[in-house]
Amino acid sequence: MKTSAEELRRARPRSRLLRAVAWAAAALVLLSWASGDFGLEQLSGERRLANLERFTGELRPWPVQQQGGFDAASTADWQTVYDWAAALMADGGSAALASTAAIAVLASVLAALAGYLACWPAARNVACPAPFFGGPAVAAQRPGLGWTRWAWSVLNHSLRAVLLFARAVPEYLWAFLLVESLGYTALPAVLALAIHNAGILGRLGAETVENMPPAPARALAAAGATRSQTAAAVFPGLLPRLLLYFFYRWETCVREATVLGMLGVLSLGSLIRDARAGNLYDELFFYVLLGAMMVLAGDLLSALARGLVRRA
Amino acid sequence: MVGPSGAGKTTLLRSCNGTVPAAAGGVAINGRALSDMGERELRRTRSELAFIPQDLALVPELRVVANVLAGGFGRGGLLTALRALLKPRRADAQRAFELLQRVGVGDQLYKRSDKLSGGEQQRVAVARALFGGPRVLLADEPVASVDPERARDTLALLLELAREQGFALLVSLHNLKLARELFGRLLGLRRGRLLFDCAPEQLGPGELAALYALDPSEDEQRD
Amino acid sequence: MSSATDSRAGTQRTMVGAGKRRAVVGAIAAAGLASAALLSAQGQLALPGLESLELLARFFSHALRPALDYGSPFVPVSAPPLLLQVATATWRTVQLAVAAMSLALPVALLLGFAGASAWWRLPGPGGRAVLRRLGPLVYAPARVVMTLARSVHELLWALLFLAAVGLSDTAAVLAIAIPYAGTLGKVFSEMIDEAPRDAAVQLTGSGATAAQAFSVALLPRALPDMAAYSFYRFECALRSAAVLGFFGPETLGKFIRLAWNESLYAELWTYLYALFTLIALSDMASRALRQRFLGEAPAR
Numbered sequence: 001m002k003t004s005a006e007e008l009r010r011a012r013p014r015s016r017l018l019r020a021v022a023w024a025a026a027a028l029v030l031l032s033w034a035s036g037d038f039g040l041e042q043l044s045g046e047r048r049l050a051n052l053e054r055f056t057g058e059l060r061p062w063p064v065q066q067q068g069g070f071d072a073a074s075t076a077d078w079q080t081v082y083d084w085a086a087a088l089m090a091d092g093g094s095a096a097l098a099s100t101a102a103i104a105v106l107a108s109v110l111a112a113l114a115g116y117l118a119c120w121p122a123a124r125n126v127a128c129p130a131p132f133f134g135g136p137a138v139a140a141q142r143p144g145l146g147w148t149r150w151a152w153s154v155l156n157h158s159l160r161a162v163l164l165f166a167r168a169v170p171e172y173l174w175a176f177l178l179v180e181s182l183g184y185t186a187l188p189a190v191l192a193l194a195i196h197n198a199g200i201l202g203r204l205g206a207e208t209v210e211n212m213p214p215a216p217a218r219a220l221a222a223a224g225a226t227r228s229q230t231a232a233a234v235f236p237g238l239l240p241r242l243l244l245y246f247f248y249r250w251e252t253c254v255r256e257a258t259v260l261g262m263l264g265v266l267s268l269g270s271l272i273r274d275a276r277a278g279n280l281y282d283e284l285f286f287y288v289l290l291g292a293m294m295v296l297a298g299d300l301l302s303a304l305a306r307g308l309v310r311r312a
Numbered sequence: 313m314v315g316p317s318g319a320g321k322t323t324l325l326r327s328c329n330g331t332v333p334a335a336a337g338g339v340a341i342n343g344r345a346l347s348d349m350g351e352r353e354l355r356r357t358r359s360e361l362a363f364i365p366q367d368l369a370l371v372p373e374l375r376v377v378a379n380v381l382a383g384g385f386g387r388g389g390l391l392t393a394l395r396a397l398l399k400p401r402r403a404d405a406q407r408a409f410e411l412l413q414r415v416g417v418g419d420q421l422y423k424r425s426d427k428l429s430g431g432e433q434q435r436v437a438v439a440r441a442l443f444g445g446p447r448v449l450l451a452d453e454p455v456a457s458v459d460p461e462r463a464r465d466t467l468a469l470l471l472e473l474a475r476e477q478g479f480a481l482l483v484s485l486h487n488l489k490l491a492r493e494l495f496g497r498l499l500g501l502r503r504g505r506l507l508f509d510c511a512p513e514q515l516g517p518g519e520l521a522a523l524y525a526l527d528p529s530e531d532e533q534r535d
Numbered sequence: 536m537s538s539a540t541d542s543r544a545g546t547q548r549t550m551v552g553a554g555k556r557r558a559v560v561g562a563i564a565a566a567g568l569a570s571a572a573l574l575s576a577q578g579q580l581a582l583p584g585l586e587s588l589e590l591l592a593r594f595f596s597h598a599l600r601p602a603l604d605y606g607s608p609f610v611p612v613s614a615p616p617l618l619l620q621v622a623t624a625t626w627r628t629v630q631l632a633v634a635a636m637s638l639a640l641p642v643a644l645l646l647g648f649a650g651a652s653a654w655w656r657l658p659g660p661g662g663r664a665v666l667r668r669l670g671p672l673v674y675a676p677a678r679v680v681m682t683l684a685r686s687v688h689e690l691l692w693a694l695l696f697l698a699a700v701g702l703s704d705t706a707a708v709l710a711i712a713i714p715y716a717g718t719l720g721k722v723f724s725e726m727i728d729e730a731p732r733d734a735a736v737q738l739t740g741s742g743a744t745a746a747q748a749f750s751v752a753l754l755p756r757a758l759p760d761m762a763a764y765s766f767y768r769f770e771c772a773l774r775s776a777a778v779l780g781f782f783g784p785e786t787l788g789k790f791i792r793l794a795w796n797e798s799l800y801a802e803l804w805t806y807l808y809a810l811f812t813l814i815a816l817s818d819m820a821s822r823a824l825r826q827r828f829l830g831e832a833p834a835r
Contacts, residue, residue, distance in 0.1 A: 004409065005405040005408065008409065008422050009405065013424075017823070029634075032634045033634060033637070036630045036704060042700075042706065043705055051700060101570070102574050105570040109564070110567075167814075170777060170778050172778045173777070173791065176792065178591075180795060181587050181594065185579045187579065187581070240556065243560070259690045266579065272694065276697075284694075288695065295687075309555075309556065326740075329740050330740075357742075362741055363741055365737055367733060370734060373755045373759065378751065382751055383741065385741070385743035385744070386741060387742075393743070393747035397751050397755070
């Protein structure tokens with residue numbers, strides 16, 4: 001029995017793990033900044049500043065630059081800018097916008113198909129000899145299941161490793177490898193996004209399956225339903241959550257689809273890359289803004305859809 | 313304060329400290345209406361009116377000591393709050409410890425609040441209420457979720473503390489038997505109206521029947 | 536009687552809900568098909584020829600034989616051993632990600648608090664009138680800044696920096712830090728606003744100011760989720776830092792591209808496995824922490 005607050009304070013429970021992580025994080029930050037070459041002088045310097053000035057000057061639409069100034073009150077000036085933008089949109093802009101959207105949608109649908117199929121055998125409470133009964137811990141207590149247990153465990157672990165690898169390699173890197181080998185079409189871009197996001201959705205789906213309330217699945221399994229029958233029966237209950245994950249991933253697919261074009265696939269990114277290669281900074285800026293608006297639209301749509309799913 | 317569920321007990325308690333505005337009538341403390349008070353006066357008044365809600369409303373992620381010290385925020389500023397959170401003053405911690413010991417959970421001072429059992433958390437909520445040095449303690453169903461034996465102990469403790477520290481105690485209760493046994497004054501509430509206000513000895517079977525009578529018109533309304 | 540009606544109403548509600556969900560799933564499937572139709576009409580989904588599949592097969596056939604030393608005879612004598620090179624590139628990736636996150640986090644915390652509505656909408660005495668007037672003035676600009684910062688992808692930020700001042704290491708850090716600050720800040724403010732308010736309301740009822748209730752009863756409730764999300768973003772920062780190597784900084788991405796261009800598939804797999812190990816380690820660390828202290832896996 002402790003008799004003073006001070007004694008209790010000294011004996012207070014503290015987590016070693018938490019402190020270790022905090023110290024490690026602090027050390028990593030210090031080490032990174034100390035050993036890295038992150039000086040501010042890399043952003044300044046005479047030549048760089050001159051370049052920056054030219055760059056910001058050339059961000060304005062080309063007709064405006066030629067004209068020498070822009071009068072916000074003049075309708076003629078606005079008309080010039082509008083014509084310039086409309087010409088850019090007609091000259092590949094809208095086609096790129098459409099294919100960017102299509103790549104994002106198709107990729108996220110494929111990712112959901114693959115991820116939400118893979119999540120079942122990747123869930124520890126399904127990939128075991130006594131499915132839906134609390135996972136390997138319970139299965140281990142049941143005698144006479146030696147080699148099936150081993151087989152399920154191998155399947156489960158290798159699938160988890162594949163999913164981890166799929167999501168550990170960034171979309172852009174997948175796209176680079178696939179574009180270089182499959183050619184400069186949308187196919188490798190779609191596949192790249194689908195592979196990475198299938199890895200993420202598979203993991204999230206497996207966690208959802210592992211955390212679901214066990215009673216309904218147990219009742220079905222106890223009544224003799226097979227693994228896939230039980231899975232099909234409990235799937236509608238998991239659907240809202242899986243849909244939320246899908247829409248979050250769809251948002252990032254839209255973001256990524258805009259930049260994958262920089263590898264040469266037709267999307268906003270390819271226009272951005274070409275504009276940069278030709279030092280056409282006004283066009284570069286226009287397409288970057290267009291991409292930002294597309295990302296915003298995607299986020300908005302996703303937020304609406306998530307609201308619909310939550311309320312349903 | 314007794315009455316069936318939906319009688320308005322919680323609403324009445326909450327309007328006592330002004331977190332729920334009174335729909336009709338008003339709440340006056342020492343002759344001053346709550347609705348007339350400015351922010352500063354309302355805050356000072358509230359700091360003398362401790363309230364224990366039914367769900368306790370502890371911050372589960374914080375250590376017990378921070379939750380107890382939160383009862384005294386009415387007298388300090390943001391700095392007081394941050395200190396309680398990060399590194400409580402020694403004197404404050406000692407006082408929290410003594411209060412916790414008084415309610416029987418002294419050893420839990422530096423545990424995380426959500427690691428405590430339901431009964432222990434309730435005692436922490438009592439200590440938080442006491443830490444502000446209240447003149448009135450409002451408790452909403454303090455024994456709704458504990459077993460009858462524990463319920464008697466908790467209520468007895470609250471009464472003892474009220475006598476010892478000299479604050480008024482207003483408790484809402486479901487359990488009429490306990491209320492009659494332990495308290496000196498009973499208020500009967502039903503559907504937002506006061507049915508009786510008397511000592512338990514004066515309570516007749518007529519009043520009790522009126523309090524808990526099944527009201528056919530009410531059921532029809534619900535359908 | 537009444538309970539029967541209730542349950543009937545409940546069933547009806549879930550049936551309506553299931554109908555809506557089915558509609559959402561149907562819309563997703565239709566959008567997927569339409570996208571596939573559009574892309575194939577543009578000739579964008581043409582299946583590749585056999586030779587490109589052979590190239591992929593050659594690439595994947597090296598998966599189980601990553602290089603431990605240089606395979607090419609054209610390596611200059613001065614080049615460091617391959618494994619040292621891999622280690623250096625990995626460290627540069629970590630360095631860039633850590634530096635970017637350590638810049639993004641404090642900014643995101645500030646923006647996230649400013650962009651939450653809880654701190655000025657909480658009930659309770661203590662300068663409430665001032666807060667209510669000040670709130671929208673701080674809240675709206677914070678939201679706009681976060682939205683602008685995060686709606687431009689980090690690679691596009693990198694490209695803008697590249698065009699403006701060149702993609703030095705500092706610029707690379709900023710290119711990651713800017714959109715990450717926006718994303719983290721947006722999610723932080725959502726988490727603060729979604730945190731349960733019961734304890735905060737209770738505190739203001741016993742005389743605490745809104746500021747006290749916010750800092751003691753609201754922030755601590757959002758913090759575990761915020762920490763879990765920050766770990767997840769760190770993992771993303773590692774990937775972004777690796778990819779930025781394509782544009783100049785000497786992170787893993789740079790060497791992966793070089794190895795591919797020279798068809799050195801075995802070396803490429805060494806770099807890929809380094810990246811994989813990095814991500815797997817951070818994934819395991821954040822899972823260990825999450826299981827002990829924090830909430831569920833972040834989905835955003």
